[in-house]
Amino acid sequence: MSGVVDVKLARSHGLTESEYQHILDGLGRVPTLVELGILSVMWSEHCSYKSSRRHLKNLPTEAPWVLQGPGENAGVIDVGDGQAVAFKMESHNHPSFIEPYQGAATGVGGIMRDVFTMGARPIANLNSLRFGRLESPRMRFLLGGVVAGIGGYGNCMGVPTVGGEIAFDPSYDGNILVNAFTLGVLPSDRIFRSAAGAVGSPVVYVGSKTGRDGIHGATMASEEFGKESEEKRPRVQVGDPFTEKKLLEACLELMQEDVIVAIQDMGAAGLTSSSCEMASRGGKGIEIDVERVPRRETGMNAYEVMLSESQERMLMVVKDGTFERVRAIFEKWDLSVAVIGHITDTQRVVIKEAETVVADLPVGLIVDDAPSYDRPQQRPNLEARWTLPNLAPGGLGPRLLGLLARPTIASKRLVYEQYDSSVRAATIQGPGRADAAVVRLPDLNGAPSATQKKGVAMSADMNGRYCQLDPRRGALLGVLEAARNLACVGAEPKGLTDCLNFGNPEKPEVMWSFVECIHGLAEGCKALGVPVVSGNVSLYNETEGRAILPTPSVVMVGLIEDVTRTAPLGFADPGDRILLLGRLDRLGLGGSELVAMETAELLGRPAEPHLPEVLATHRAGIQLVRAGLVKSAHDVAEGGVLVALAESCVAGARRFGAEIDLPGQGELLARAFGEGASVIVISAAPERVAEVLAMAKGAGAEITEIGTVGGERLIWPGHLSVSVAELHDAWANGLGRALAAV
Amino acid sequence: MHARVLVTLKKGVLDPAGEAVAGSLRQLGFEEVRGARIGKVIEIDLGDVPQAEAEKRLREMGQKLLANTVIEDFEVVL
Amino acid sequence: MHARVLVTLKKGVLDPAGEAVAGSLRQLGFEEVRGARIGKVIEIDLGDVPQAEAEKRLREMGQKLLANTVIEDFEVVL
């Protein structure tokens, strides 16, 4: 790289001409190379949120139980009895497309660091994945690599991966999505934050040594892929979960003592963003000597040290005079530890290389003056796609089997068996068992407990197809689905984290869908009383001009007071009665899996949710599960009610048939395969049905008895009769066959 | 014909396993060990192929499958 | 001094990874591949050590740590 800083070099750093001019004006001089590097990453989309910031303000972030909303490494909510949970979701889409194993692994590593930086012990991971067509060998390679990478990192850390979602659509052919979520627990009165403390306090570096990994990863995540992305390969970082496990234990050990004033992980943009953010959040200045940064490679210059994205590193400000204590703990765990600078009152970020100042920038210029754009928005002609195609009538059986075998719907066992889902001896509902994952909370110190009654439930959801057809309604439906899943395990929703994956925001139609989706998320969260406490934005998911479906993934977190009272999704005993909570006639075929299967097109408008009904359904679900009145609960989602029923038949610990009669007179296909908000399939012992009906009605919900569990076939007299063996085969082997077929 | 393809991590790419092994070797008394890196060796049985042809084919295999060229280099040993 | 220790699975020990690689290679059009076995190469930086001494030490490392001689053979390459 040439050392002459000019507009050309600025552009190669991803800065626009006017952004560069802004720097010249703000500084009153030409920046040094190190300064240019710092400003370019801090002003990248990934770090500055320059296209999204003003719109994120529309999300509701408050509730009495929120202890930390957006703005820190993770959000924190109070769960009572002195305990809190910290959680966040983050994307690693671009790195995973380039090197799937390491990209996904470092994504998982990064989000766990965000959570334990807050002082929380991670107890559960989830992930939300999107892939393109599996017919392509490259896509199968990406899927295999991503799954192995997620497992490789999480398993080694000893944090169970208990749930997630995977969906497939051709729009992800050139940009897969890898969104990783971690939840941790901490004492509610001991949250660690990142605002720099008293002037003169030492700034301490701990963890791995710094190498030339991923220099400029943050700018990579802020660019559209083109042909030349191939050449950006060596920027990929490599994860080291063994070191992160040691870092986790060492940090939590140190956090037991009164030593740390501020702590911030080094994620995207590494030492640069961690130091600038600490200074900014504390209203202070910071001075760092790069010569003192522990290194793995020789000959690194200040630019490289500041911009390296080597993983498994943390920056801390500690109380004066406590460094020896810090050193003892980190050396016990064989980790690097060094004082690399101190906090100042100058409100400047000063970087030295021995005695030479290589960067001296006002914190305000880096953070507060970062660009913020109100990008133009343009509503596309959505109506053009809202007309449903004419589908041939009848043929429910073959259609049901076809839907069950669709990779988006079929069993994900091939994937989740590669994740350790039971480590920590606290997994009550693991992957594939129930609509939401359920984990028993540990004791106050984070250790497993046999007496703890409380648990958390988590569900990851979002349907990009709905969001493409109607962004606002699609995002709302995603939030409602997450809450419905929580209701199925008896959990009260308490908080949400999101990961907003979109295409190029400089395109007005993409920008419009982004803004609309935020409104949809906000509407859902407000209706449910659920605050957004953390999140992440990933833009430029676009290759050669083709954007992904708008995918504002969410994970909703709920609380369960008594973990002995949850419900699985599979039927439990023959003779049990099957009931529907909610109204089937509210569902429709717009954007449905059935239409996608039969037309390979995105058509129709997703069904409108009726919020009061939806809330009543959830309320009834939660009450019924908590009362122990239902033996199974499963929400109606992709594929509609027949798919949900078939899954309850074959996905549980034992397999059953059922005989049912779907209510209503609407069009048969819409009744059978319609999608939308608010329907849950439950089952109960016949002698409890009267109580079930009474409780559901008491909660204001619609409830209908539709049939009985038992037999060898799923039967809807006059319409459908398929053997359990066929249903199971289609569902259990669908993904495997899609992966094996060439 | 039997050949070997050695696949090693590119310079600068972190090798945590190698570092752990180097540390253990030193602890075991091999203090002269300054570092270790762990790669793969793939031994391939090719049947009767002329050497020049084999070399060309093995390079192709390395490129296409055996090495992950994002982070690894490879070398053909006949 | 840089040295390599090649660690390979003993004959008779099943190597599913090697079989998978051979299968994939054939699928990619390398039909001449009759079989493949996957081992490890450990590259060690030894500093300044006379060759004979190095060889002896590396054999010791192989024996003690680098290979599990129940299932693996090793070979020192200087």
Added chain:
Amino acid sequence: MRIAVVTFPGSNCDEDAVHVLRNVLGVAAFKVWHRDTQLPAGTEGVILPGGFSYGDALRSGALARFSPIMGAVRAHAEKGGPVLGICNGMQILVESGLLPGAMLQNSSRKFVCRWVGIQVETLHSPFTRFYQKGQILNVPVAHHEGCYYAPPELLAQLKAEDRIAFRYQAGDNPNGAADDIAGLLNPGRNVLGMMPHPERASEGLLGSEDGKALFVGMASAWAGRAA
């Protein structure tokens, strides 16, 4: 009853083992740091827990075997004290020669985590004495290198000496282990290595209590004979 659970760098099931002993069974249990050279006075049993000691560099268990504490673990085993290696703990026992054979990568070449049925093959050990012969235990596995390997002579010997403690149920072998071996004993029958995780199957709430009796057996085996 005092059971020591060793924490190696990278261990991640140490807490779970302590939890089951302390919170479920009321047995005194405590963690021991791998760099210690002695087990605390009064130690009656040792558990090498699951996890990824040293990041599983080279081979699972290859580096942990040289941790300073392993001298004391070996001495404890040689005196007849019970030693249980679970998952990574079994890999460490095999690498260190306390158990014969070797571990290979799963035949699927993938990490596998799922529930399996294992059959109790012998009651002659502190760990298995409270089971029924042939009893099926429902327990999870979670590993990448769980394929137990033994040359034919060794296999024959293990069988002849009744040292196979657990076998995966026919058709339920998750890793390709020789002769479906899920757990095996040393000649003294006081050292058990097993790939499945009994500590994750000791509370009904988590899906199974079948692992509990193993810890009860271990904890009471050597009562009063502590070092």
